[in-house]
Amino acid sequence: xxxxxxxxxxxxxxxxxxxxxxxxxxxxxxxxxxxxxxxxxxxxxxxxxxxxxxxxxxxxxxxxxxxxxxxxxxxxxxxxxxxxxxxxxxxxxxxxxxxxxxxxxxxxxxxxxxxxxxxxxxxxxxxxxxxxxxxxxxxxxxxxxxxxxxxxxxxxxxxxxxxxxxxxxxxxxxxxxxxxxxxxxxxxxxxxxxxxxxxxxxxxxxxxxxxxxxxxxxxxxxxxxxxxxxxxxxxxxxxxxxxxxxxxxxxxxxxxxxxxxxxxxxxxxxxxxxxxxxxxxxxxxxxxxxxxxxxxxxxxxxxxxxxxxxxxxxxxxxxxxxxxxxxxxxxxxxxxx
Amino acid sequence: xxxxxxxxxxxxxxxxxxxxxxxxxxxxxxxxxxxxxxxxxxxxxxxxxxxxxxxxxxxxxxxxxxxxxxxxxxxxxxxxxxxxxxxxxxxxxxxxxxxxxxxxxxxxxxxxxxxxxxxxxxxxxxxxxxxxxxxxxxxxxxxxxxxx
Numbered sequence: 001x002x003x004x005x006x007x008x009x010x011x012x013x014x015x016x017x018x019x020x021x022x023x024x025x026x027x028x029x030x031x032x033x034x035x036x037x038x039x040x041x042x043x044x045x046x047x048x049x050x051x052x053x054x055x056x057x058x059x060x061x062x063x064x065x066x067x068x069x070x071x072x073x074x075x076x077x078x079x080x081x082x083x084x085x086x087x088x089x090x091x092x093x094x095x096x097x098x099x100x101x102x103x104x105x106x107x108x109x110x111x112x113x114x115x116x117x118x119x120x121x122x123x124x125x126x127x128x129x130x131x132x133x134x135x136x137x138x139x140x141x142x143x144x145x146x147x148x149x150x151x152x153x154x155x156x157x158x159x160x161x162x163x164x165x166x167x168x169x170x171x172x173x174x175x176x177x178x179x180x181x182x183x184x185x186x187x188x189x190x191x192x193x194x195x196x197x198x199x200x201x202x203x204x205x206x207x208x209x210x211x212x213x214x215x216x217x218x219x220x221x222x223x224x225x226x227x228x229x230x231x232x233x234x235x236x237x238x239x240x241x242x243x244x245x246x247x248x249x250x251x252x253x254x255x256x257x258x259x260x261x262x263x264x265x266x267x268x269x270x271x272x273x274x275x276x277x278x279x280x281x282x283x284x285x286x287x288x289x290x291x292x293x294x295x296x297x298x299x300x301x302x303x304x305x306x307x308x309x310x311x312x313x314x315x316x317x318x319x320x321x322x323x324x325x326x327x328x329x330x331x332x333x334x335x336x337x
Numbered sequence: 338x339x340x341x342x343x344x345x346x347x348x349x350x351x352x353x354x355x356x357x358x359x360x361x362x363x364x365x366x367x368x369x370x371x372x373x374x375x376x377x378x379x380x381x382x383x384x385x386x387x388x389x390x391x392x393x394x395x396x397x398x399x400x401x402x403x404x405x406x407x408x409x410x411x412x413x414x415x416x417x418x419x420x421x422x423x424x425x426x427x428x429x430x431x432x433x434x435x436x437x438x439x440x441x442x443x444x445x446x447x448x449x450x451x452x453x454x455x456x457x458x459x460x461x462x463x464x465x466x467x468x469x470x471x472x473x474x475x476x477x478x479x480x481x482x483x484x485x
Contacts, residue, residue: 069368069462069463070462161458161459167419179386227431270361271356271357271359272356272357273356273357273358273359273360273361273372273374276354276356277370280361281363281368282459284363284461285368285459285462291363291365292365293350295352295363297482299356302355302356
């Protein structure tokens with residue numbers, strides 16, 4: 001049994017592995033996290049695979065007809081227990097063929113997968129994401145679908161669905177020396193001043209984004225992956241640029257990127273509704289769980305933090321300049337919109 | 338006399354919030370989300386606060402100094418749209434049994450028919466997988482598979 005202890009916000013995250021095959025594949029995304037602090041509330045995920053340990057998963061007490069949206073198992077998901085099957089029922093051997101089960105009361109989860117060869121690239125980039133979402137989330141801590149970047153003047157969340165420019169903008173900021181908390185998910189504290197906490201220490205650019213930022217080509221994990229198809233590249237920021245990892249960043253603004261080719265890159269004031277419309281649906285529908293609680297948290301967030309639209313039209317390097325300018329003005333109280 | 342038509346939002350399936358005159362509505366079961374602005378947000382707030390469709394129409398007529406019968410069709414069509422999208426359920430009820438709550442002032446300007454702006458790009462996250470054949474010993478020990 002291998003155990004690793006990390007800090008995510010105010011939580012103590014313990015990741016336990018039975019066997020030695022999965023840790024080298026799943027830990028890199030979390031390796032950048034700081035050690036856990038004494039006395040913090042504990043959240044545990046226990047991980048095993050059958051191929052290397054020889055320990056099979058018990059026969060499921062449900063059938064394929066009980067697998068609902070996002071893999072949630074009818075009859076085995078309620079306010080305390082969450083059960084999600086990860087698989088493709090049309091694929092030979094069911095594809096990914098893995099299971100996440102969580103007890104919200106004890107903040108403990110189990111993740112099982114048939115074998116290491118079943119892990120899709122998404123699991124290497126954002127391991128056991130549903131389980132982490134369940135065990136870490138609480139009244140004032142929520143995983144949100146957003147990138148987090150920062151300067152000495154504070155941080156921004158960049159919200160938007162896939163293809164909106166979120167990851168490319170985060171990488172452009174990283175390239176410009178910004179602090180980096182995540183490109184796709186961060187843990188957001190909403191008690192008091194909103195703070196973004198890093199969870200996964202990597203970025204996942206598409207080939208188009210990498211072409212705009214070729215400096216990252218030397219920092220790719222799995223450079224031969226099928227990034228032109230369904231996969232993406234993985235840039236291990238925690239390994240290649242550890243000095244830029246930021247674990248806890250006060251958030252000054254929510255940015256909603258809009259790609260407008262040919263126009264200037266600039267930041268203009270948006271509405272809280274625009275921010276909520278961008279942040280909430282992708283978070284709620286990509287993370288199975290209590291959508292109502294998550295929605296309430298994001299609603300309170302957009303009421304407290306201003307929303308700005310980041311219009312992306314020029315060179316990619318203009319985005320970090322625009323964001324840095326916004327943060328400077330907000331810090332100095334000079335923003336009049 | 339027909340009982341006033343009111344609506345109710347099912348909080349287990351639908352979440353919503355009105356901020357600065359825009360209402361965001363998310364249907365948790367279908368993956369669809371909506372933006373209501375202007376008169377749509379104002380009417381939603383009244384309906385959700387317990388106002389009947391007729392009371393909404395009368396209030397709009399006062400706000401915009403227009404005849405109620407000129408607005409009734411827009412309100413009815415909007416309510417029907419909300420029902421069609423499964424965002425609300427119709428409830429018959431006696432006005433005295435369900436006191437309505439006050440709502441914010443209407444948006445400035447002339448009345449524009451309310452519109453429901455709908456977004457379906459998140460629906461694919463909720464698509465069901467087809468049932469797959471497994472052997473008698475049970476799943477996950479799958480036998481010869483037969484695709485649907």
